[in-house]
Amino acid sequence: MxxxxxxxxxxxxxxxxxxxxxRRMIVDGLQLLAAAGVQIVDYQxxxxxxxxxxxxxxxxxxxxxxxxLSAEGDPTIEKRVHFNRPFACVDISMALxxxxxxxxxxxVKHVLWLDYDDRLLEEHLxxxxxxxxxxxxxxxxxxxxxxxxxxxxxIAKTGGGDQDEGTIPGPEDWYEYYRRQxxxxxxxxxxxxxxxxxxxxxxxxxxxxxxxxxxxIPRRGPGFLPIFNFRYGDGHAMLTLGGMLGADEERRVIRxxxxxxxxxxxxxxxxxxxxxxxxxxxRRERHYLDRHMPCPDGWCPTDFELSPEEVAAYRDIYRxxxxxxxxxx
Numbered sequence: 001m002x003x004x005x006x007x008x009x010x011x012x013x014x015x016x017x018x019x020x021x022x023r024r025m026i027v028d029g030l031q032l033l034a035a036a037g038v039q040i041v042d043y044q045x046x047x048x049x050x051x052x053x054x055x056x057x058x059x060x061x062x063x064x065x066x067x068x069l070s071a072e073g074d075p076t077i078e079k080r081v082h083f084n085r086p087f088a089c090v091d092i093s094m095a096l097x098x099x100x101x102x103x104x105x106x107x108v109k110h111v112l113w114l115d116y117d118d119r120l121l122e123e124h125l126x127x128x129x130x131x132x133x134x135x136x137x138x139x140x141x142x143x144x145x146x147x148x149x150x151x152x153x154x155i156a157k158t159g160g161g162d163q164d165e166g167t168i169p170g171p172e173d174w175y176e177y178y179r180r181q182x183x184x185x186x187x188x189x190x191x192x193x194x195x196x197x198x199x200x201x202x203x204x205x206x207x208x209x210x211x212x213x214x215x216x217i218p219r220r221g222p223g224f225l226p227i228f229n230f231r232y233g234d235g236h237a238m239l240t241l242g243g244m245l246g247a248d249e250e251r252r253v254i255r256x257x258x259x260x261x262x263x264x265x266x267x268x269x270x271x272x273x274x275x276x277x278x279x280x281x282x283r284r285e286r287h288y289l290d291r292h293m294p295c296p297d298g299w300c301p302t303d304f305e306l307s308p309e310e311v312a313a314y315r316d317i318y319r320x321x322x323x324x325x326x327x328x329x
Contacts, residue, residue, distance in 0.1 A: 016234040017234065017278045017321070017322055017324075018232035018233060018234045018276045018277075018278050019232065019234055019238075020054070020320075020322040021232070021276050021278065021317050021320045021321060021322070022230050022232055022240060022276055023054065023055055023058055024058070024319075024320035024322075025228070025230070025264045025276075025320050026142070026228060026242070027058050027059065027062050027063060028262070028264075028319075028320065029227055029228065029259055029262070029264070029265060030059075030063055030111070030140070031062065031063065032257045032258050032259050032262070033253065033254070033257050033259070034063065035257065035258075036253050036254075036256055036257035036258070037253060038138070038253060038257075039109075040063050040064075040065065040111070041063065041064040041065060041066075042108075042109070043065055043067070043108070043109045043110060043111050043139075043140070044065070044067040044068065044069065044104070044105075044108050044109075044110050044111070045059050045065045045067070045068045045069070045110075045111045045112075045113075046068075046069045046070075046071065046097075046100070046104065046110060046111070046112045046113070047068075047069075047070060047071070047112070047113040047115060048070065048071055048072070048097060048113070048114070048115050048116075049070030049071075049072065049081070049085075049090070049092075050072065050081075051077065051080050051081055051084045052084070053070065053084060053085065053086045053090065055113065055115070056068055056070065056086060056087070056090055057086050057087075059111070060086075060087055060089065060090075065111070066089045067089065067108070068087070068089055068090045068091065069090075069091045069092075069093060069100070070085075070090055070091070070092050070093070071093050071095055071096065071097040071099075071100050072092060072093070072094055072095075073094075073095060073096035073097070075094055078094050081094070096123075097114055097127055098123060098126060098127040098130065101127060101130045101131050101134055102130060102134055104134065104135070105136075106134070106136050107136070108136065109136055109138045109139050110135055110136065110139040110140070110141075111139070111140045111142075112131055112135060112139065112140070112141050112142070113142040113143075113144070113242075114127055114128065114131065114141075114142065114143040114144070115142070115143075115144045115240075116143070116144055116145050116146070117144075117146060118145070118146055118154075119145065119146045119147075119148065119150050119154055120145045120146075120147075120178070120181055120182075120204050120207065120208075121158065121181055122180070122181045122182075122183060124143070124145060125181065125182065125183075125185060125207070125208075125211045127143075128143055128208060128211040128212060129211050129212075129214060129215045132211075132212050132215040132216060132224070132245070133215040133218070135245055136245075137222040137245055137246055137247070137250070138222075138244065138245065138246055138250060139244070139245050140227070140242065140243070140244050140245075141224075141242060141243065141244075141245060142228065142240060142241070142242030143208060143240070143241055143242070144238060144239065144240040144241075145204055145208070145238070145239055146236050146237070146238055147200055147201040147204045147231070147237045147238060147239045148200070148236050148237050149169065149174055149197050149200045150169060150173070150174060150177045151169065152167045152168070152169055154177075155169055155173055155177050158177065158180065158181070159180060160173065160176065160177055160180070171192050171193070171195045171196050171197075172192050174195040174197075174200060175190075175191070175192045175194075175195040178195065178203060178204075178207065181207075182207045182210070185207055185210040185211055185214065186207070187206070187210070190203070201231055201237060201239055201273075204239055205229075205239060205241060205273070208239075208241055209241070209269060212224050222245040222246045222247050222250070223245070223246065223247060224243050224244075224245060225243050225244045225245070225246050225250055225251055225254055225267075226241075226242075226243040226266055226267055226268055226269050227242055227243045227244060227254065227259065227265060227266070227267065228240060228241065228242035228243065228264070228265070228266060228274075229241055229242075229266035229269070229271065229273040229274060230264070230273060230274050230275075230276055231273045231274070231275050231276070232275070232276035232277075239273070254267065255267070263316050264316070274316075276316075276317060277313035277316070277317075278313070278317065278321070279306070279310040279311075279313050279314050281306070281310075281314070283323075283325075285301075285304060285306070286321075286323075288301060288303065288304075289301065289306075289311070289314055289318065290318060293314075293315060293318045294315055294318075295311065295315055297312075299311060
């Protein structure tokens with residue numbers, strides 16, 4: 001059975017600025033598809049709501065989706081999950097995502113987000129392959145994984161042998177870790193040199209793409225049409241890959257939706273991922289910057305110090321940047 005990370009105990013999912021930017025960009029992309037004729041409002045959203053249900057609230061309020069299903073694999077928080085269910089239209093299945101994918105109706109189009117918070121595991125890849133083989137054409141599929149290099153504890157937990165306390169894994173350990181997890185998806189041409197720390201996110205993406213493509217060939221039907229490819233971090237480096245299962249008709253809709261004009265969109269796997277970078281700025285600085293957005297290349301404020309790189313990062317996300325504040329009740 002999959003080891004549950006219980007990350008909800010360590011971080012409030014509502015207070016992760018980069019993650020929230022990602023969610024809002026995904027909502028924006030789906031709104032563009034809806035305006036182009038995709039009936040997103042009639043889709044079913046299936047995700048991993050935990051006890052916060054942040055994406056469920058956004059997708060219901062801003063996309064109008066009413067058929068929603070949250071998978072929760074931790075039976076010890078069943079009452080808490082049901083207590084925090086935000087809307088009556090959210091159904092809850094106390095099961096792992098992999099156990100419910102095959103039960104999703106083929107007569108309905110889906111938005112399925114396998115929003116994992118741990119490093120890539122063999123179970124994740126099985127879920128990805130099942131989703132791609134099962135979802136109806138026109139469905140939208142997203143997967144998120146932690147792309148930090150596996151630490152000693154992670155390697156030991158997944159069958160990598162005993163790791164001495166304080167051991168710092170390196171490329172050879174990471175190569176073996178991903179070889180075990182990817183199994184038949186592992187490319188024989190990959191070497192230890194491909195698994196340096198800086199290249200771990202790219203190797204995660206390569207393995208996920210192989211998992212997706214492995215199920216498209218036997219289907220002889222829809223392909224995977226990329227839409228999203230995000231990298232971001234609120235403490236840990238994360239990767240989200242997402243797109244639509246479809247053919248020429250769906251490809252035409254995506255290209256006619258205006259997504260190609262959005263900075264965050266990635267309509268081919270050849271493009272570099274969109275890096276969500278959240279600059280550390282004060283509320284007053286944000287208000288100042290907003291008055292100049294979208295700014296031209298190279299513009300910088302004159303009233304306070306901010307690097308061109310920080311300004312460019314803010315320009316990329318300002319429409320989606322959440323505002324946090326204390327509310328005294």
